[in-house]
Amino acid sequence: MKKLIFIFFITTIMIGCNKIDNQSNNPFFTEFDTPYGVPPFDKIQKKHYLPAFEKGMKEQQEEIDSIATNTEEPTFENTSEQLERSGSTLLRVSNVFFNLQSTLADEEMDKIAQKITPQLTAHNDNIYLNEKLFKRIKKLYDNRRKLDLSAEQNRLLEKQYKQFVRSGANLTENQKAELREINKELSSAELVFGQNVLAETNSYKRFVSNEKELEGLPVDVKQAAAEAAAEAGKKGAWLFTTQKTSFIPVLQYGKNRELRKELLMAYTTRCNHDNKNDNKEVIQKIMKLRVKKAKLLGFDSPADFILDNTMAKTPQSVYSLIDDVWEAALERAKKERQELQALMTADGVKGKLKAWDWWYYAEKLRLKKYNLNEEELRPYFKLENVRKGVFDLTSQLYGLKYQKIENMPIYHPDVEVFKVLDADDSLIGILYTDYFPRASKNVGAWMSNFTEQYIQNDSNHRPVIVNVGNFTKPTAEKPSLLTMDDVETLFHEYGHAIHGLLAQSTYRSLSGTNVARDFVEMPSQVMEYWCWEPDVMKGYAKHYKTGEVMPQKLMDKIGKAATFNQGFAMTELLSAALLDMDFHTMTDTVGFDVMEFEKKSLNKIGLIPEIIVRYRSPFFKHIFEGGYSAGYYGYTWAEVFAADAYAKFKESGDIFNKRIATDFRKKILERGDSDDPIKLYKDFRGKAPDPKALLKKRGLK
Numbered sequence: 001m002k003k004l005i006f007i008f009f010i011t012t013i014m015i016g017c018n019k020i021d022n023q024s025n026n027p028f029f030t031e032f033d034t035p036y037g038v039p040p041f042d043k044i045q046k047k048h049y050l051p052a053f054e055k056g057m058k059e060q061q062e063e064i065d066s067i068a069t070n071t072e073e074p075t076f077e078n079t080s081e082q083l084e085r086s087g088s089t090l091l092r093v094s095n096v097f098f099n100l101q102s103t104l105a106d107e108e109m110d111k112i113a114q115k116i117t118p119q120l121t122a123h124n125d126n127i128y129l130n131e132k133l134f135k136r137i138k139k140l141y142d143n144r145r146k147l148d149l150s151a152e153q154n155r156l157l158e159k160q161y162k163q164f165v166r167s168g169a170n171l172t173e174n175q176k177a178e179l180r181e182i183n184k185e186l187s188s189a190e191l192v193f194g195q196n197v198l199a200e201t202n203s204y205k206r207f208v209s210n211e212k213e214l215e216g217l218p219v220d221v222k223q224a225a226a227e228a229a230a231e232a233g234k235k236g237a238w239l240f241t242t243q244k245t246s247f248i249p250v251l252q253y254g255k256n257r258e259l260r261k262e263l264l265m266a267y268t269t270r271c272n273h274d275n276k277n278d279n280k281e282v283i284q285k286i287m288k289l290r291v292k293k294a295k296l297l298g299f300d301s302p303a304d305f306i307l308d309n310t311m312a313k314t315p316q317s318v319y320s321l322i323d324d325v326w327e328a329a330l331e332r333a334k335k336e337r338q339e340l341q342a343l344m345t346a347d348g349v350k351g352k353l354k355a356w357d358w359w360y361y362a363e364k365l366r367l368k369k370y371n372l373n374e375e376e377l378r379p380y381f382k383l384e385n386v387r388k389g390v391f392d393l394t395s396q397l398y399g400l401k402y403q404k405i406e407n408m409p410i411y412h413p414d415v416e417v418f419k420v421l422d423a424d425d426s427l428i429g430i431l432y433t434d435y436f437p438r439a440s441k442n443v444g445a446w447m448s449n450f451t452e453q454y455i456q457n458d459s460n461h462r463p464v465i466v467n468v469g470n471f472t473k474p475t476a477e478k479p480s481l482l483t484m485d486d487v488e489t490l491f492h493e494y495g496h497a498i499h500g501l502l503a504q505s506t507y508r509s510l511s512g513t514n515v516a517r518d519f520v521e522m523p524s525q526v527m528e529y530w531c532w533e534p535d536v537m538k539g540y541a542k543h544y545k546t547g548e549v550m551p552q553k554l555m556d557k558i559g560k561a562a563t564f565n566q567g568f569a570m571t572e573l574l575s576a577a578l579l580d581m582d583f584h585t586m587t588d589t590v591g592f593d594v595m596e597f598e599k600k601s602l603n604k605i606g607l608i609p610e611i612i613v614r615y616r617s618p619f620f621k622h623i624f625e626g627g628y629s630a631g632y633y634g635y636t637w638a639e640v641f642a643a644d645a646y647a648k649f650k651e652s653g654d655i656f657n658k659r660i661a662t663d664f665r666k667k668i669l670e671r672g673d674s675d676d677p678i679k680l681y682k683d684f685r686g687k688a689p690d691p692k693a694l695l696k697k698r699g700l701k
């Protein structure tokens with residue numbers, strides 16, 4: 001999932017705004033006066049955004065100032081709660097703007113984003129570095145046990161305090177200056193890292209002029225390579241690059257072993273050629289700064305600092321969870337290696353299987369074993385049927401009811417709106433679906449909120465949620481027919497949607513999907529489990545022309561192929577997660593050599609040479625450029641919880657078990673971030689998760 005993140009607390013570097021326009025009818029200036037409080041898309045114009053952002057920041061700054069300068073003793077109500085409730089105008093406009101910037105972008109929207117983003121960042125800093133405000137929060141936090149707070153209030157206070165501290169609020173003035181300096185250097189080093197990867201990726205071009213070298217490649221792959229070559233000025237040749245979409249098909253289908261080797265090596269040695277794009281020194285610098293920052297903030301290592309804000313909490317718990325899965329994955333990968341080696345030998349190729357042979361023989365094995373053809377399945381996956389399938393599933397599990405509503409304000413004609421009702425007909429929330437690609441939309445699929453659930457003055461504000469996808473658009477002849485991957489994506493995103501829809505928190509920032517990074521993918525991955533269950537498929541997998549339910553034979557094929565090549569997939573993934581953890585548990589960077597470090601780390605876990613870690617250090621952007629440092633484990637972590645949660649349904653012998661579903665709803669989905677996620681989970685499951693369920697799903701045990 002790509003979840004939209006907007007900055008919740010914001011600041012004011014007001015740019016004098018000469019309003020030519022009278023903004024008195026700006027729809028963001030007041031609560032939305034619409035059915036169910038949805039955004040009035042029919043009235044919102046682009047000229048409304050900037051004035052609304054500016055008004056929103058100004059209002060919130062005034063609210064913050066009044067909390068900070070209050071002469072009364074701090075109480076939960078006059079400080080913590082007021083901080084939480086501040087900035088409502090800003091939130092209203094941010095939620096709409098940042099959603100539409102991903103689904104209805106154009107130059108003007110980009111310009112507004114460029115203008116407003118640094119202002120929002122500064123606004124945010126002004127709140128978290130506000131000393132008077134922090135003093136009040138700290139006083140409450142230090143005395144929290146005596147304040148007689150509810151569990152939810154306590155959680156909110158702790159979350160607020162933590163956010164201040166992690167932003168450096170507890171440091172001395174000198175330390176704050178040092179932190180700002182580290183942050184500045186770090187962000188520029190991270191930027192350089194990313195630029196180097198981009199430059200190195202773009203610089204590699206392998207032209208093929210003899211078509212014989214392309215034996216085995218599908219026609220459309222060859223055509224794309226020919227077009228790329230022509231574009232690069234070599235008409236009649238074929239061009240391959242280190243972009244995954246370009247070289248992976250060669251690894252999968254190309255008979256030419258030398259070409260496979262050359263491309264894989266080019267990809268895996270990026271930014272490690274001692275040239276101007278080399279990232280080894282950049283990594284040294286980044287790690288040095290990250291270790292320094294962690295220590296400044298009172299932690300042993302960067303991982304200790306980062307994980308302190310997650311479900312895993314400590315490096316030890318990440319290692320112990322991953323180690324179990326790792327051993328099983330590696331063992332399976334070794335078995336897969338044998339099968340592939342046999343296939344290669346039978347193919348008349350002498351010698352040992354190499355990394356550049358794995359994909360090629362795995363593809364041959366897949367065809368031999370399962371004979372699964374996607375095109376055969378697609379007619380059974382009509383979009384509307386799959387969506388109805390997921391609606392029916394949540395009706396069965398949670399008693400929800402869905403009503404399509406017409407004449408609602410929408411932001412694009414492809415958007416559909418549904419009212420979601422509980423079993424007793426009370427309103428759960430409003431769901432927007434927006435499933436087709438267009439030029440103004442980002443790629444991928446995600447869930448987001450237009451408004452969040454919260455309770456104030458005894459009124460429970462129900463959320464407005466959106467699920468976005470990029471599925472095939474229907475044509476005059478054919479409806480939108482999904483691939484297997486699409487079906488899984490639709491269920492996955494709906495898992496996020498239901499997490500948002502069922503929320504029952506008092507406070508917005510504890511509501512729905514506002515949970516730790518390594519927990520948020522749990523409800524969504526749980527939902528995926530249902531999509532290939534024959535009892536669920538019987539309801540939605542119907543031929544779009546005849547209405548005939550998918551034959552059992554096809555359903556069986558899907559079930560069997562699910563665990564294919566999972567030893568490789570998990571080994572490749574987890575070796576990267578472990579490498580990330582090893583880097584970020586460093587406590588000392590003196591004399592540290594990047595490639596030596598990587599080698600030691602991978603040797604320690606016994607990675608086999610036929611599998612290359614998914615990202616080698618010099619191009620591991622997730623952890624050295626992006627926000628996944630000490631975080632690459634997160635998907636697997638959530639997957640372990642998801643597999644274990646779903647196992648509870650399976651163990652009961654009824655995948656639609658109402659009692660367990662109600663428990664899952666009440667103890668996890670409704671609770672958002674109102675308590676420690678481990679506590680929530682144990683409350684539902686009665687125990688900590690057992691990684692065995694994931695191993696079973698992946699076919700590793």
Ligand SMILES: [Zn+2]
Nearest residue numbers: 001002521524
């Ligand atoms: Zn997701």
